[in-house]
Amino acid sequence: MSIKLCLGTACSISPGLDCSKYEEQYQELYKPLLSNLYNLVELPFTLFMSGPFLEWIEHKHPEFFMLIEEMIARTQLEVLGGGYYTPYFPMISPSDRVGQTELLTTSIRKQFGKRPRGAWLPASAWDPSLISSFCTCGIEYLLMDKVMLETSGFPGVNGLSPVTLEDSGKTVIALPLDNRYKTLERYSPKSFLDALQSSDIDRDEITVIVFFDQTSIPGLFTATEGSSSWIERFLSSISRSNIPIELTSPGKLLKTRIPNHKAYISTGMSPYDYEEIPAPEDIRILARTSVKQHLINSNNIMRLYSKMMYVTILVNQVRGDKARKKTAREEVWRSQYCETFRLLNGIESPESRVLRTLAYKNLLMAEKSTRIRGVFSPSIVCTDFDMDSIKEYLCQLDKVNMYVHTYGGKIFELDVFSVYRNFCDTSIPSSGLFIDHFFSMNALKRLSRGILPDEPDVFSCSIYQEQSIDRNKCEIQLKTNGTFGSLQQPLSLRKQYLFRNEGIQVQYILKNDSPLKLTGVFVTELDFSLINGKKNKQPEIVVYSEDIRKESGVIQAGFDDVSWIQLLDPCSNCTMTIEANENPSVSVFPIILESKTLGSKEKTQKIDGVRVFLYWKVDLSSNYETEKTVFLKLSC
Structure with missing residues (x-):
């Protein structure tokens, strides 16, 4: 048995925070991540960067892009696409899905000279209708929680290899994302390696993709006095492993694949994106729970979602002024940040209130842009x-x-x-x-x-x-x-x-x-x-x-x-x-x-x-x- 292992993380910034918070986040998380990756040439890595994150980095730390460009050139780093403002894709309209994906694709191609082939889905929030939107944007594959794949019930689909998904004659490849290791620093390098080797010894090759949370970066990449970092100890353990483990990236992985199994994955989201890790008997149910469950659990979030849908209709009705329509549409996209539509443990917090207030601001700015002076009348x-x-x-x-x-x-x-x-x-x-x-x-x-x-x-x-x-x-x-x-x-x-x-x-x-x-x-x-x-x-x-x-x-x-x-x-x-x-x-x-x-x-x-x-x-x-x-x- 051989193991194909892909490591990565998603970099994003929450809107509405003070600039000093963004700088603090950069110094504590992203700067150590990139500087360590740059020195670990033997470690392939996958990165998703949201649109607001790219904007902030471009203005404050352009040297960040220089390192990324060099690592892309030596095929060490792969950059994923997705939604510019990291939305829950099933919650937004097809036109917004395409618009946000194309906007981030354009930004990545402008900065790094290469178009992303893969997409990152926040919380693995999924709906089969996304396939058509991603195909329109040239997205060939996406990362999906392995539990959603292995509970599909299709023969041979066990969450250990890529799967081809189809809808209305269009296809996209889903790569299994193992969210059990989102907080990877909680495992020792040896225990993580043992868990990989015991995955499924009856198969010739298995695929494991781990995207750890950005808060895990210090624990994985920061070395303490007198000892090496977690990631350095893990790389050393791989060289002594009895089972071949190949570190790779999703793009390289698909170049060497045999034909994939086919499956139909219904609406769902990652069961590990809930506030507490669910009991094993709940996983199948949670993996088939739509991300729109967040709307039903809160009247306030449902009202915001209703406002977003209504303003989207108003924006789509704008005719004859492309600049006005583009401005209004981008304001709607800003309101679609995924964490705005989620309450931790179902309880309001100051952070959730800030996000919702900011979302209403974006939507009202979009609505005002649709009102043409001299044409709009009270009603x-x-x-x-x-x-x-x-x-x-x-x-x-x-x-x-x-x-x-x-x-x-x-x-x-x-x-x-x-x-x-x-x-x-x-x-x-x-x-x-x-x-x-x-x-x-x-x-x-x-x-x-x-x-x-x-x-x-x-x-x-x-x-x-x-x-x-x-x-x-x-x-x-x-x-x-x-x-x-x-x-x-x-x-x-x-x-x-x-x-x-x-x-x-x-x-x-x-x-x-x-x-x-x-x-x-x-x-x-x-x-x-x-x-x-x-x-x-x-x-x-x-x-x-x-x-x-x-x-x-x-x-x-x-x-x-x-x-x-x-x-x-x-x-x-x-x-x-x-x-x-x-x-x-x-x-x-x-x-x-x-x-x-x-x-x-x-x-x-x-x-x-x-x-x-x-x-x-x-x-x-x-x-x-x-x-x-x-x-x-x-x-x-």
Whole structure:
């Protein structure tokens, strides 16, 4: 038995970080990697470099490219292609797949004079429709988790040799990627070598491709005092091995291959890309789990994905201005970075919030590029925006977007183009503006102390029916019905939205449809995303309550007889002012994000936004109604 072993890694930088972080990453990871590879001439290596990484290196460390060019010239290094902004390919449209792949191919060919033949798939995220897109781009092979190959059920396909994949008459070769060794430094050179030699002794030749995580680079390539590095000890062990081990690269590997087995690999992703290494019995299931599972697990990520799909449609509809269309399309591509659509352990973190805020910024810049001055006109579009089989109302004005969902009758997206922010995007799963509630009088004491009631309410989970829509005036009128309390008293709520560039006016008419008196608390909830500004400046709240002006940070508090409340977002310098025709009582709750510092058990807390509850005590006789109007003013 002989073993063909390919080693490599993927180099990328996360968007939204400070330049000093990129420099630190370069000095700790990429510089030691390349300098050691340059000296280890006998070690063939494979490298994937994302587009943003290439851009940053070109501006800050062009000497990096000189070393790569020399190693390519001596056939030591192979550079893979793929998506320019490292997207999960199954999540994006076919045109974006081709566009991102061609953009990275062009960049690599420009820098190194050679076109890549292979592609890197983040998390081995796969869909058979990718074959056609890769063939269009001239990609001949790709790396895929070996578990996805060996669980396909086809004869001879065991994850130890290349496999030919076909779709609609087009083919691409999948090379088995062994993700068990992503953290290769955890193994000693001897234990890794023993694991390779025990792979499958009944075969004449096996293929093992290991792409270790970039965080493993220091542990593999840094030598300690008085001893050699991990990789040097491994190369020394190979020379003493009883079984022939040939170090090679994917491109060289395919030049000497006999005809491959054929297989059909359905939608899936690497089971080792999940937060914890799964138990063996789960591997087959996880390998057949679509990467879109990340969307279903988070309402916030699903909303971002819906926005990306919608803006992609808008960009594709641009005609007659190629430069405008190209600019808009590249902004969409920037929003497709794979880690944006993934939550570690399904929990929001400050890092995930930064990525999502940046993605919304890119998408709003793309959307603005599609609006031609003099042609665009304000409108209300009725469409199934978030792909839940229910139509939403998209009010699109010159300066803002307001998207209304009939589930709960709330605004679930508030885009301000002057600062490219969605102020409804918070870390809580079902955030929005003007979320309606009706509680019993028992909730009044809790709300007055700044505590959320734990009882079920009436309207927040109701489906609102359209009563009328005026596209010229940008008005929508909705209505819903519900029952309240142990007596199941029927009541109804009419809700009229009036949209303007300066803000939103919402009129409520609550009616008691029961023969009995209705007593309770009517509440409307507004959730805002607030982000720290420069020098970690905190969001601020100003409340004019009981004829006294009160200023504070975002803390849990309750106020009575509120004339107005003002929220300041220090990141964008936007101010949101809330008023009502009848002074409400107000409860304020901060939205907190918790995170752990690497290597520490202590949690740090960060303000991510604020939940504002406006509430009024309601006493209605049978067939009587009450009217409340709330104004939200935006100043950016």
